[in-house]
Amino acid sequence: MDYGSEAMLQRPRRNRKSEVIRQMVQETHVSAANLIFPLFIIEGENQKTEVSSMPGIFRYSIDNLLREVESCMNLGLKSFDLFPNISEELKDKYATESHRDESLYLRAIRAVKTNFPEACVVTDVAMDPYSSDGHDGIVENGEILNDETLEVLGKMALAHAQSGADIIAPSDMMDGRVGYIRQVLDDNGFKHVSIMSYTAKYASAFYGPFRDALNSAPKFGDKKTYQMNPANQREALIEANLDETEGADFLMVKPALAYLDVIKLLKDNTELPIAAYNVSGEYAMLKAAVQKGWLNEQRAVTEVLTSIRRAGATAILTYHAKEVLVNKWL
């Protein structure tokens, strides 16, 4: 029988034949509400310096940070993740600058929350930007100490909460830190402050530009004794179960693009919302190709964000957050 044409009952192309139908059957959407914009902060006044490996991304002094937050708020982008660039002479072995009351970071949190109380401020808890060793924990004889580091993380998280943070995001990958931070917050009257845990954070090559932005690269060795091996998927479930039991409100996967399977895995194994961090190296790669004229920027950026949502992420931390709204790409 002539099977080629008439007898073909299923023709999936029918649902792709016009823009209206394509939109009708579209399964995944990205909106401003899903996006969290990472912002880099530096000391000084009226400062705005571009990160050379991240075209379009700047380090802001607090006054300019407030201007940037305002322009984002006007676009409907209302969640921010703040990261400080700390000058070398303020760094030490115990990251004491991370919980000093007048530190750049705490002043920045307070400034944003005072001026924009309705903004959602996510804060990063890890020692690396403040550590003279450039590691996320206390270093002793070349080793990263776990339980001793928890005390520093607890002080940092408490200082963030006292300064007005809405969501605390521990990115350090020490064991037990979600439970420890939850306890410190609860004991001090911050039961309402959320925890977005970097649950499956991999020892990735894609953090390079971020470390340039903050000048926070490890002074020796690598982060493989605490961040996860990129070859592992099942191990992410161990971390996810722990974080959930310890009281996390969100589970994060990082990086995003090379780890879409991990996003999907966590999505299928928890009821908590999943966040994914579309990291600096993913941004840098795309921008470099666009600058060379090798990729169409709008199509590449929207495809990346849609794919991360399709894999199962509710929230996306992304350096593209503002440009997609400015350019009305969504």
Ligand code: PBG
């Ligand atoms: C610090 C931290 C890192 C990132 C977020 N928090 C770097 C690292 O672990 O070395 C990376 C973000 C990015 O690359 O965009 N603990």
